[in-house]
Amino acid sequence: MQSAYEVVVGVDSLSVERGDDGGVWRSGRRLSAAQLVSYGGPGLRPWTRYYWRVIVWDKDGKKGALPGVASFETGMMGMANWRGAWISDSRDIRTGPAAYFRKPFRMGKKVRSARAYIAAAGLYELYVNGEKVGNHRLDPMYTRFDRRNLYVTYDITSYLQQGDNAVGVLLGNGWYNMQSTAVWYFHEAPWRGRPCFCMDIRIRYDDGSVETISSGKDWKTSLSPIVFNSIYTGEHVDDRRQQAGWNRPGFNDSAWKEVVFRSAPSGNVVAQVLPPIRDVEKIAPVSVKSSATPSGSMTWGGISRV
Known part of the structure; x- marks a missing residue:
């Protein structure tokens, strides 16, 4: 003993x-x-x-x-340590499409470690140099957005490269901006707003110096091909609106708009500490069969798993 x-x-x-x-x-x-x-x-x-x-x-x-x-x-350890601003596009809560955000930057020194700290009101996917960061789904988790906001930390050391880099964020509604009529009146929630986020990328170089890439006015935004998205009723994607390479260095974003500053949804931004939602299994359909209704429209069924 x-x-x-x-x-x-x-x-x-x-x-x-x-x-x-x-x-x-x-x-x-x-x-x-x-x-x-x-x-x-x-x-x-x-x-x-x-x-x-x-x-x-x-x-x-x-x-x-x-x-x-x-x-x-340790992470941010307090609101005062954030350098990034809360940003969004200039759209309102009735806008259907989710938004793209991007920022290019250059690195001239060897990276020892790099972390991305991102807080969002809405749901997001984070990309660095065209690669989706991490294997989380539906981050951040639900909170009372007007009382508390969660941030997630990612190790992005392996995603960065010498020279030109680009960071991209795809930002959707989640529980923050419910556009579907919802039980428990989430579509009337007092915190509702166009999704927004705040991010700091903290890069530590081999020579001991530190550089922080933050969300701010030097970011640009555009509407994405996801023309509708809801935590209840899914998302609708218009592939004709795809913008290949939007999250990579060298992309021409001259037609994109400036971001706008937003006030933080709450004064309480803390680390998300619960285990994340992740993909754990992919189930491939064995067969898909369709049948025509009397009106000529199609109904889908017969999806089976062996």
């Missing part, structure tokens, strides 16, 4: 691995069999990776083998 423990926390993984001071917090040896211990060190800094390990002693006072080093990374 455990007779004592010690917790070491630091920003230097090698120091923590050796069981040294760690540089941030050391609990000291505590004579206790406790398994759940609260951090008791100085306040944590935003955008920082911390390493930690536990040292234990058995019932005879013998120190056990040191387990591996674990880590966690």
Whole structure:
């Protein structure tokens, strides 16, 4: 059994691995069999990776083998740390199509790590250099948007490249702007508005410098091929309106519009901590059969799975 423990926390993984001071917090040896211990060190800094390990002693006072080093990374840690502005297009809540947003930028140095922090009122998909970031679906989760807004953090290090880059956001209605008549009167919700978002991309380079790419007036927007979207009744896509390469470097966005600033939906933007919705299985139809109704219209049926 455990007779004592010690917790070491630091920003230097090698120091923590050796069981040294760690540089941030050391609990000291505590004579206790406790398994759940609260951090008791100085306040944590935003955008920082911390390493930690536990040292234990058995019932005879013998120190056990040191387990591996674990880590966690802090996020925004408060509203004051956001640099991006809340932006949207100039449309109103009755506009059907979802909106595209994009911003090109250049990088001339080698990237050590990069994180994208995005908060949205509505539902979004995030793209970097044409690739959809992450495997989440229907982010952010539902909240009372006029009381709390959620942000999600993505590791985008592998999506970036030397030279020209582009970030794109596809932004839809979600629970924020219900355009379908809905039970519980979501279409009359007091927070309703044209979807908007705020984002900071924080890039740390190998030389130790940090650059932040933020949402602001230097972004541009256009209507997307998704001409209608609803969390209840799905989405309608007009493929004639596709804009190939809209989320890639080199795309000609001269016909796109300027974004507009929006006030934050609430004064409480916090991290989304619940497990995300993800694709877990794809089911291919075995067959699709159609039959004509007396009026000549088509009804679909007969989709089966083996």
